[in-house]
Amino acid sequence: MPELEQVLQEKLNSLKENNLLRTINNSDRSQGVYIERNGKKLISFCCNDYFGLAQNEYVIEAAISAAWQYGAGAGASRLITGNHPLYGILEKKLATIKNTEDCCIFGSGYLANIGIIPALVGKGDLIIADRLVHSCVYSGVKLSGAEYKRYAHNDLENLSNVLQKNRNKYSNCLIITETIFSMDGDKADINAISKIAKEFDCWLMTDDAHGFGMIESESKADIQMGTLSKGLGSYGGYVCASKIIIDYIKTSAKSLMYSTALPPSVIGAAIASLELIEENPDICKQPLEKARIFADIVGLKKPESAIVPLIIGGEDEVLKVFAQLEGEGFLVAAIRPPTVPKDTARLRFTFSVLHKDEDVRRLAEIVRGNFSPLSEGEEITD
Numbered sequence: 001m002p003e004l005e006q007v008l009q010e011k012l013n014s015l016k017e018n019n020l021l022r023t024i025n026n027s028d029r030s031q032g033v034y035i036e037r038n039g040k041k042l043i044s045f046c047c048n049d050y051f052g053l054a055q056n057e058y059v060i061e062a063a064i065s066a067a068w069q070y071g072a073g074a075g076a077s078r079l080i081t082g083n084h085p086l087y088g089i090l091e092k093k094l095a096t097i098k099n100t101e102d103c104c105i106f107g108s109g110y111l112a113n114i115g116i117i118p119a120l121v122g123k124g125d126l127i128i129a130d131r132l133v134h135s136c137v138y139s140g141v142k143l144s145g146a147e148y149k150r151y152a153h154n155d156l157e158n159l160s161n162v163l164q165k166n167r168n169k170y171s172n173c174l175i176i177t178e179t180i181f182s183m184d185g186d187k188a189d190i191n192a193i194s195k196i197a198k199e200f201d202c203w204l205m206t207d208d209a210h211g212f213g214m215i216e217s218e219s220k221a222d223i224q225m226g227t228l229s230k231g232l233g234s235y236g237g238y239v240c241a242s243k244i245i246i247d248y249i250k251t252s253a254k255s256l257m258y259s260t261a262l263p264p265s266v267i268g269a270a271i272a273s274l275e276l277i278e279e280n281p282d283i284c285k286q287p288l289e290k291a292r293i294f295a296d297i298v299g300l301k302k303p304e305s306a307i308v309p310l311i312i313g314g315e316d317e318v319l320k321v322f323a324q325l326e327g328e329g330f331l332v333a334a335i336r337p338p339t340v341p342k343d344t345a346r347l348r349f350t351f352s353v354l355h356k357d358e359d360v361r362r363l364a365e366i367v368r369g370n371f372s373p374l375s376e377g378e379e380i381t382d
């Protein structure tokens, strides 16, 4: 039998040859949208901290005072002794914002998805999800043991067809979509999907990781999950739903029951972020405005969120463009398979309230001058 290191070294070599190797780099993100990497100061267009809250003084102060009051760590799972009083305050706020009866906070969005889905459906049930949903939704689906089918991205006719063909073979059925798609930045039509869910007697779950604050909060879905780790600038996941659904999740989602509660500072920060958004709803509008300035100059279609993809195709091309932009002082995300489907490697630009318009324009001019995206409407097939 070969040594484990030998097996893995070969896999690493092959990933590297195919431009699919991932590495983790030091990123000193201590000054707004500026990142220091390898001694170089870059303007980041790849953080999910859309509203600049992660480094907001009020938010940081709230984290510090929560730590002084309740300690650095929670000490146990929420079901044992980890449920410090800040949880209740944040859950109440989130339920109010989402217009649901109740809410439950998880350790992260990832932990929420891998906990909620198996709690709701299992063997003999059907899950049908948009084919572009996040990797952790797939993990939740696998853990659930339910039968899994996907529908073409945002293609509701396809969703109806898949349901027409399959719905009656299963007892319960859960439809899952993102509100704003994480790698494409486009929006799902939740109203229309919710109608289809009713028509075929399905439950609907939405993942609002990138939609929070960005788009109007909808309450059409039975289960609305999201994260505190992106727009809210903190960490953690949540699910909002009716009291009975939440009661059941609390007593059955393993990633909640068997994982330590979040540190008080993290919840304190998220509460402060929500307060700031409530007081200044305008900060939530600006990332989208900046995305639109960028897309307009580059000649891309009008963005629906603060995420703008520039689909390039091949992995090597994307890495080349990434390096070129880094040379110009910009840090962007080079997204490659399997995060996105094959042949759709892309640059992913995210916009923050903290970006200066002049920097957005300069980046856009450079992108427009150098790179042409795949033409609009080009179909990517599996």
Ligand SMILES: *Cc1c(COP(=O)(O)O)cnc(C)c1O
Pocket: 108, 109, 110, 111, 113, 134, 136, 178, 182, 207, 209, 210, 227, 228, 229, 235, 236, 237
């Ligand atoms: C980031 C993300 C998650 C995971 O949330 P974390 O809090 O970062 O674990 C889940 N779903 C989507 C769509 C995401 O983009």
